[in-house]
Amino acid sequence: QVQMVQSGAEVKKPGASVKVSCKASGYTFTSYGITWVRQAPGQGLEWMGWISGYNGNANYAQKLQGRVTMTTDTSTSTAYMELRSLKSDDTAVYYCARDRGVVVITGTLDYWGQGTLVTVSS
């Protein structure tokens, strides 16, 4: 069965970086994309970006351009999301999800990770 397992909760200081991992299993990693979504306390879902599991091409939300980098390691079927220059309003639960699009974004996110809480506080 398809599973997306994320790394554990993180506490970071403002200005630091965080890197969240998402290990996929139960499907061919290179046949799908990975999307990252976050939800801040009391807020809605926010799309952060997408990366192809096939060729590593990535597309980031304009709001996060320059601060976020998404990568994949096909040898371990793992996706990574690094967010730099953290601010207090980056405090959120971060989710990875399998996107049915492998060369283009479809937005069809059919399997989700359990979420990773990232807290940014001095």
Next chain:
Amino acid sequence: QSVLTQPPSVSGAPGQRVTISCTGSSSNIGAGYDVQWYQRLPGTAPKLLIYANDNRPSGVPDRFSGSKSGTSASLAITGLQAEDEADYYCQSYDSSLRGVLFGGGTKLTVL
């Protein structure tokens, strides 16, 4: 403007039918991009309910249906059940943003 607008809340009694609207613009829904709907139960990850406007993944009851017309989309839930109480989000691609948009979410309360 690149936003997807949903009502903050809707409610209905068990067994009733409710609809949740999602209003976009010419750069997203109106441009022909597909609409997806997600259900988020408290404390859990979102779940795909509807994809490509009106398609249900396997395992999603046929009480849930989606539609799209012009710059808007709708999610309908019939035979409302207590377990349907959750937050619902629409989502589509936006050509101006060159990325994906989520609606603000709608909280469904089963009375």
